[in-house]
Amino acid sequence: MKSSFAVLFGAIAAAGLVTTVLAANPDQVQQLINTRQCEGCILTGAVLYSYDLSAANLKEANLTSAALQGSNLNYAILTNSKLEKANLGLVKLREADLSGANLAGASLLGADLTDANLTGANLQGAVLEGADLRRADLRGANLQKANLLKARMAGVKLEGAILKGARMPDGREAK
Template sequence: MQLNIYQAFLLISVSTSTLLTTPGCAANPEHVKQLLNTNKCFNCDLSGANLQGANLSQASLLGVNLQGANLQGAHLSRAFLYQANLQGANLSKAKLNGADLSEATLYQANLQGAFLYQASLLGANLQGANLSQATLDQAFLSETNLQGANLSQATLYQANLSKANLSKANLQEAFLSKADFQGANLQGANLQKAFFFQANLQRANLQGANLQECIFQYTMMSDGKFHP
């Protein structure tokens, strides 16, 4: 398959050490070439690669190492990133709608303003990640580790966060309409000015959470009582 002009330029860019985003991380040039030629790369080393704005929609990236990579504004809709390592990666404003990030490592990743509509993050590690202003409508975040994550002003309409760990997470001004928090850990979380409408908080741990100016409408509370 021939490379178009953009892909050829991108291949040259990521193959040079001057555009590596993380010191000590060096993407394997052959793995980069494979990805751009085939849109798939299993267990490849793309650590530190500059893939800013790259079109990787529906890419197959099982177990790929993208630690410290620059994926700002990249198109990864419906990409398969199961068990991928995206620790410290820059995914700000990336398009990840429908992507499978189950069991992926996104520790301290930057996902500010990213689009994750209907994305699957089952069991993923997003501890300390920046998801401020991200779109997570109908995303699957069950059993996900979001400890200390920044979800301020994020939208999570109909998102599934059952049994997720959101302890000490920042959800200030988050839109949580019809979100499922059953059994979630929100201990010490900042929920100031968060908006809950027809949400489910049954068996959720809200101990020490900041509920100042938090809005609950038609929501099932942690004690099983309905908040009108």
């Protein structure tokens, strides 16, 4: 009986039907709130609506599926951070460093990314509708299938960016 259960569980795991659940470390959430220093922290699924986290150091932090809607992350360091499927709607990210960050499937609806560094960032499938990207550096970024409808993009650097299938500010689809 034991061996057949192990075989069944192994087959289910191999099929990708079992996932590892990571949750935000409460001590690290409190550390971020108190000190704004949380390099490499695990903040998966953290709920931090409307917090002032300006100039926070979140380099290489895992913020997958985190809810940061309305928070202030101006000047924050998010280099190589994981922000897949994060809710960053209306977040202030002016002059933030998001170089190399993974924002695949993230919602940045109406976010302020003025002068942000997004070089080499993965924004595949991200929602940037109505976002302010003026003077942002998106060189080498992956914007495939991203929604940029009504985004403000004056002065954006897009050299080497992948835009295939992206919905551009004027509504057309990039080829």
